[in-house]
Amino acid sequence: MSGKEFFLHRYEKLGWKPSDIKLKQAIRINPTNAPNLEETVERLQSRGIKLEKISFLEKGYWVSKAKLSAGATTEYLLGMYSIQEAAAQIPVSLFTDLEGKVVLDACAAPGGKTVQLADLMHNSGVIIALDVEKSKLIALANHLERCHVKNTVVYQMDARHVAELGIKFGRILLDVPCSGNFAADSSWFARRSLKDIEANAALQREILAKAAVSLRDDGEIVYATCSLEPEENEMNVDWAVRNLRLQVEEIECYGEKGLTEIFGQKLHRSVENCRRIWPGQTQGFFVCKFRKRDEP
Numbered sequence: 001m002s003g004k005e006f007f008l009h010r011y012e013k014l015g016w017k018p019s020d021i022k023l024k025q026a027i028r029i030n031p032t033n034a035p036n037l038e039e040t041v042e043r044l045q046s047r048g049i050k051l052e053k054i055s056f057l058e059k060g061y062w063v064s065k066a067k068l069s070a071g072a073t074t075e076y077l078l079g080m081y082s083i084q085e086a087a088a089q090i091p092v093s094l095f096t097d098l099e100g101k102v103v104l105d106a107c108a109a110p111g112g113k114t115v116q117l118a119d120l121m122h123n124s125g126v127i128i129a130l131d132v133e134k135s136k137l138i139a140l141a142n143h144l145e146r147c148h149v150k151n152t153v154v155y156q157m158d159a160r161h162v163a164e165l166g167i168k169f170g171r172i173l174l175d176v177p178c179s180g181n182f183a184a185d186s187s188w189f190a191r192r193s194l195k196d197i198e199a200n201a202a203l204q205r206e207i208l209a210k211a212a213v214s215l216r217d218d219g220e221i222v223y224a225t226c227s228l229e230p231e232e233n234e235m236n237v238d239w240a241v242r243n244l245r246l247q248v249e250e251i252e253c254y255g256e257k258g259l260t261e262i263f264g265q266k267l268h269r270s271v272e273n274c275r276r277i278w279p280g281q282t283q284g285f286f287v288c289k290f291r292k293r294d295e296p
């Protein structure tokens with residue numbers, strides 16, 4: 001089962017019809033390297049990069065006009081900001097008290113969120129950043145170096161083997177591999193089928209299950225995808241609540257409540273605490289925050 005019509009029909013059944021999708025480029029100012037936000041914005045404006053504050057993000061700006069590429073400025077090379085999609089700036093912002101923690105970034109490359117984590121941690125504590133693909137680790141290392149990240153150790157490792165590190169983590173970011181979405185990829189409908197969505201959803205469940213074992217009892221997991229497909233989002237969260245020692249936390253951020261009824265199937269009511277972002281100015285996105293449930 002695949003094709004544009006098939007997927008659009010599914011979205012309609014979930015209560016959404018695509019309209020007015022105009023993705024906008026966004027940046028996130030990196031206060032570790034640019035402590036004065038206003039000055040940085042002015043510096044970029046003087047170079048011909050006009051910025052507009054994103055209302056739902058603390059350090060995020062839309063690039064509303066640019067005389068040159070946002071990745072071609074001295075300020076970019078100095079790590080003063082990162083080019084980071086607006087919705088993708090949300091997951092890391094959902095963690096509490098990151099400073100000094102032992103953090104796992106389980107699917108880290110190319111590292112946009114690793115840099116954001118290090119920034120909120122003020123380079124304290126430690127981030128263990130994993131990615132399974134060696135070639136992507138070079139981009140990750142470059143990103144960390146450009147942004148002067150000092151608290152991160154990078155491993156080429158499958159997140160499903162994280163227990164081999166023998167570490168219990170206080171915070172775990174699961175920005176899991178997913179099927180993506182059509183708004184950010186013009187060939188998406190031609191490439192994707194329900195079969196590979198289900199395969200991705202199964203891999204995501206395996207990563208979630210292994211991460212839950214490596215989470216401290218007082219720890220937090222943030223799970224994120226840029227997929228619109230419920231199998232990778234609400235249905236996986238429902239599975240996690242029923243099969244792992246995890247509960248879904250309430251979060252306050254941009255987006256709509258997670259869906260609790262999918263194609264006639266009722267999900268655990270706490271799934272509504274997740275946030276689903278249908279594409280518009282941002283790409284499609286989904287985010288969920290878990291904590292460990294007390295033992296029965």
Ligand SMILES: C[S@@+](CC[C@H](N)C(=O)[O-])C[C@H]1O[C@@H](n2cnc3c(N)ncnc32)[C@H](O)[C@@H]1O
Nearest residue numbers: 107108109110111112113131132158159175177
């Ligand atoms: C959505 S991307 C991560 C983006 C990254 N967090 C960022 O903000 O730049 C998902 C990543 O998961 C990696 N990946 C896929 N399977 C994995 C696995 N089993 N264990 C760890 N990483 C995996 C992919 O190589 C890809 O880089």
